[in-house]
Amino acid sequence: QQQVKQSPQSLIVQKGGIPIINCAYENTAFDYFPWYQQFPGKGPALLIAIRPDVSEKKEGRFTISFNKSAKQFSLHIMDSQPGDSATYFCAASVTSNTGKLIFGQGTTLQVKP
Amino acid sequence: DADVTQTPRNRITKTGKRIMLECSQTKGHDRMYWYRQDPGLGLRLIYYSFDVKDINKGEISDGYSVSRQAQAKFSLSLESAIPNQTALYFCATSAHPGTGRETQYFGPGTRLLVL
Numbered sequence: 001q002q003q004v005k006q007s008p009q010s011l012i013v014q015k016g017g018i019p020i021i022n023c024a025y026e027n028t029a030f031d032y033f034p035w036y037q038q039f040p041g042k043g044p045a046l047l048i049a050i051r052p053d054v055s056e057k058k059e060g061r062f063t064i065s066f067n068k069s070a071k072q073f074s075l076h077i078m079d080s081q082p083g084d085s086a087t088y089f090c091a092a093s094v095t096s097n098t099g100k101l102i103f104g105q106g107t108t109l110q111v112k113p
Numbered sequence: 114d115a116d117v118t119q120t121p122r123n124r125i126t127k128t129g130k131r132i133m134l135e136c137s138q139t140k141g142h143d144r145m146y147w148y149r150q151d152p153g154l155g156l157r158l159i160y161y162s163f164d165v166k167d168i169n170k171g172e173i174s175d176g177y178s179v180s181r182q183a184q185a186k187f188s189l190s191l192e193s194a195i196p197n198q199t200a201l202y203f204c205a206t207s208a209h210p211g212t213g214r215e216t217q218y219f220g221p222g223t224r225l226l227v228l
Contacts, residue, residue: 006155009153032210032215034215034216036219041221041222042221042222043117043203043205043219043220043221043222044156044203044219045218045219046216046217049215049216089155089156093210093215095210095215096210098161098163098169099144099207099209099210099215100158100161100171101158101217103148103155103156103157104155105153105154105155106153106155106156
């Protein structure tokens, strides 16, 4: 059973736009929510992560918004650039348990020049 | 040099053949993982190991087996490959979970085609 649902599956924006990728989860025990970025031919790499004690986290042009009551979190990319074109995965885990990550289905983002 | 390496990077095999994918890491992590990536399905956990003597099944372990030969080495085997095992396979490592230590570090992947 998929516990983390990610949308949209693909996204195309113009340079400078603000793509938003959404994830919803079911397990209220999740306490760690990372986003991974994957470029073609490469493995995923951690981009940014949040814990449920805060509602927002920013790192450069990347922001995670977290809504605990709705069991949703999203990634916003400000002033998107062609170099941001990649596949993005959200994930969730219970760190006090096994710490296994449950990944969303992935979103392929294309930023047009 | 890369912290997590996978061999081979690409492999074509035939139905029924046994194949082994290998992963090595220099990060000194105890935890290692094998995932497969399929379009529209994201990354799904096949097996994970928290130390040399601790190996656990993930959500899609049927048809796969693993071996943790050392802290730094974790191999994935397909005993009798079938076409629906065609996918991109990733190895990952992590330290024990705790604040700031949950990050999983992925290898470059192995692209497997089963004919």
